[in-house]
Amino acid sequence: MHLINVLNDFDIRAGDIEIWLEAYDAFWKNAQIFKFDGATIVYDLDTIKDLDAPAMVHDYEYQLLRNKGFIIYLRGKLKADANYGKNMRKVGITWLTAWSRVSLLVLSTPIWLLILISKGKVFKQNKFKYYSENHPNQ
Numbered sequence: 777m778h779l780i781n782v783l784n785d786f787d788i789r790a791g792d793i794e795i796w797l798e799a800y801d802a803f804w805k806n807a808q809i810f811k812f813d814g815a816t817i818v819y820d821l822d823t824i825k826d827l828d829a830p831a832m833v834h835d836y837e838y839q840l841l842r843n844k845g846f847i848i849y850l851r852g853k854l855k856a857d858a859n860y861g862k863n864m865r866k867v868g869i870t871w872l873t874a875w876s877r878v879s880l881l882v883l884s885t886p887i888w889l890l891i892l893i894s895k896g897k898v899f900k901q902n903k904f905k906y907y908s909e910n911h912p913n914q
Contacts (some may be wrong), residue, residue, distance in 0.1 A: 795837075796832075797835055799832050799835070799888070800832065802836055833859070837859065850889065860874075
């Protein structure tokens, strides 16, 4: 698989590759439900041939939180934001770029949560059937 080879080239550990592959598979198999568009607002960090891989994993982690309670969602969002920064660093994005984006995500959390709550999206069922079918205990 090309994606695995590229991730190995970035020295991403074998245990960490699974989430990257799950994210790729989920967006690929559910393209009609959720179109992955790279990092929202900013589109300049293609890391793997027209794919912003850290943003893909970040969006996937957000999607996994869709059917969780508010506190779990909030904790998970902040963890996903931190993972986003770590993943950007793993693929060679500069420290300043990675952590400035994470800082902005964290600072925008209260506004983002208000928007999601007003739209009723925080507690809705997860859109990704792929993940729930393959991880029935979660």
